Amino acid sequence: MKHNYMKKISIPLLVAAxxxxxxxxxxxxxxxxxxxxxxxxxxxxxxGMESPGMTRFMQFFTWIGSELQVVVITVVVMLILYVFLRHKRELLFLASVLIGSTVLNALLKLVFQRARPTINRIIEVSGYSFPSGHSMAAFSLYGGLAFLIWKHIPSFTGRVCMIVASAGFILMIGISRIYLGVHYPSDIVGGYFLSGCWLSTCIWFYRRYLQRLSQLQAKSFA
Structure with missing residues (x-):
């Protein structure tokens, strides 16, 4: 009985919760x-790691995680999915993840209205601080891509490299915001967890959709 109950637990929904x-x-x-x-x-x-070289390094990652660059990367990925792989459903999944993450971030910033740090700010930005838009966008984009690309990488080594690269970009974009003085660490971590919740929920819906589509196709051929 317990074994059957455990089978019914959805891992994406558990992660989301x-x-x-x-x-x-x-x-x-x-x-x-x-x-x-x-x-x-x-x-x-x-x-405490501040230096001219480190500042340039962190500015690069915060630039990669900025709104325009995220949009450009997303459009390029969507073109690849549509033109080369013909994966329209994956395209819609990625768009849903990113749009939902952006809307959630905007709404919750209005709810919490947390002021940004004012000490040792290297760059100037406006708006509220919690949760971090950069960390949410990075987690949604690179986490969503890792989920979609996973099944297209046949080797274990390739999958590990892909996960490490995705996690590295997500982590460095978040750290860059703390280094540059525009976010508290709790803004970054909160953004990661919120995006993790949203991404896992989207994965659950996406898998349910594919499962039902497969069942309908099986019935049509029966």
Whole structure:
């Protein structure tokens, strides 16, 4: 009985629920001013690496994660999916992930209205701080791409390299925002968890859609 029950548990929905719980925990900690020590420790450590070369390095990653570059990368990927692979459903999946992530970020920034850090700011940006738009966009884009590309990579080594590259871009884009002084670490981590929740939910719906489509096709040939 327990074995059958465990089989019915959807891993994407379980991941989504855990990510949502983590995001809510961070959001409540921010509201109660309980997360300042965590933010201060990480800010001091990351900004302690400041140098001209490191600043250029971090500016590159924050540029890669900016809105225009994310749009360009997304359009290029969609063209590849449509023109070369003819995967229209994957195209719609990726678009849904990114659009939903953008809308969620805009709405929640209005809800929390957290001011950005003011100490040691290397670049100037406007708008609210929590959750980080860069971290959400990076997680949604590179996480979504990793999910779509996974089945097209036959070798274990290739898959590991793809996961490492995706995780590296996501992590560095988030760190760059802390280094440049425009986000608290809790903004970044909160953005990761929120995007993880949204991406996992989209994966669940996408798999359900493919499953039902396969069942309908099987019935039509029966």
């Amino acid at each position: 855990l990510c949502l719980l983590a995001f809510i925990t961070i959001a409540l900690s921010i509201s109660d001013n309980q997360i300042h020590r965590f933010d201060a420790v990480l800010i001091n450590w990351i900004q």
